[in-house]
Amino acid sequence: MSKRPVTFSIEKKLANGMGRVGVIQTPHGPIETPAFIAVGTKATVKATTPEQLNRLGLQSLIANTYHLYLQPGEEVVEKAGGVGKFMGWSGPTMTDSGGFQVFSLGEGFGKKISKFTPEEASLEEGVTVFDEDIASQHGKLAIVDDEGVSFTSHLDGSLHRFTPERSIEIQHKLGADIIFAFDEFRAPDAAHRDQKEAMERTHSWAKRSLTAHRGNVRKNAAQGIYGIVQGGRHHDLRKMSAETLAAMDFDGYGIGGTFSKDDLVGTLEIVSKILPEGKPRHLLGIGEPEDLFIAVAAGMDTFDCVAPTRMGRTGQIYTKGGKRDVTSTIYRTNSGPLDDGCACETCITYTAAYVSHLFRAKEMLGATLASIHNLHFIISLLRNIRHSILEGTFEQFRDEFARVYRS
């Protein structure tokens, strides 16, 4: 048994026996967990540079197989020495398998989607259509079958096909430290039987992804692979999914799919109790500050989420007192920082009025400054959560944060 490229060690556990502080070792260095993994879909964490990310204390980022395959093509990235080298990031990297795009360009195409079950009604048809021409032509861009998925590129309409084997092959070339099995994601309000179907397909694809990965020793020598647990908001499916994947020899686990907002804990706890304790768990696509406390306590180690950068780019900022809109009138003449007492580069250098002005003037620096602030907020939040667990003050820290955040 040769040493695995990705390993995990636990330093301390929360009193509830599930939450933990640990370290993931990767070929490009350690990730101290719990940790935020920035989303760098197209080999860039939008509006920021790797230098800025380093200064923020970001440990790792995750790029996307579907996007890099289409542009610039995995060969280009491979030639550059992998995603990290390609984009000038020397730390650990991950790549998502493209499974999420099967959903967002397929079933979810033209709809407003969320990771969480909508509270009222179901998804409305055609609430958000980003490209009406493409939408009317195709209806959707991806069609799933048991073998894989056929899709048309959202960039030029050309036809492509992904299978688990192909996704892994591309991810080998992209060269991230941690890669993900190809999976299928379903809408949050999907019926039990549909979630079950997607889950079963995900299991079959997980097995094939793992086989494809382990079977290619030359390419994968420096990469670990995570399997992805599915099952939506249904406890029985989550249990089944965690059990099935736990029986496969992955280096870590992703928890994907959708949740019920008020039962995030419940769903995650079921999964945590089943997955092998000694392997890292990555909660895909979550989350908001309050979700992170819940997820860490339920045994999740790493998180990626577009929120800090997307919100930042669109003028919403995290503050200790909750989310705020920088473009709102009240910031127009605010000569204080975006968030009082914040130690990020944006807040120590610029006023809220200035950032607000940049957004109103549609200057792209606004997106950068707000993204830096939001990333700082989330990265340091997880770092503080980590410290609080080590010091045994997690609950107090969580309660105090929530009290102020909701004010």
Added chain:
RNA sequence: GCGCCGGUCGUAUAGCGGCAAUUACUCUAGGCUGUAAACCUAGCGCCCAUUCGGGCUUCGGAGGUUCGAGUCCUCCCCGGCGCA
């Protein structure tokens, strides 16, 4: 002086007999959770109504034609161009 064109919501526009009146920007509010997103949605004359909706006042000014006028006619004011 004559001729032609034009004066519509902060700005720029659409409208050529049924109109509180198009579109874009600005503005205001809301949204965004493995990025199809430097984006999306909504509102933007005043008043009333929880909803359907109802009332009032608007398209340079004053008259007129018409069941009905931003739209047609007359005169006036203002701007641009052309000819004297």
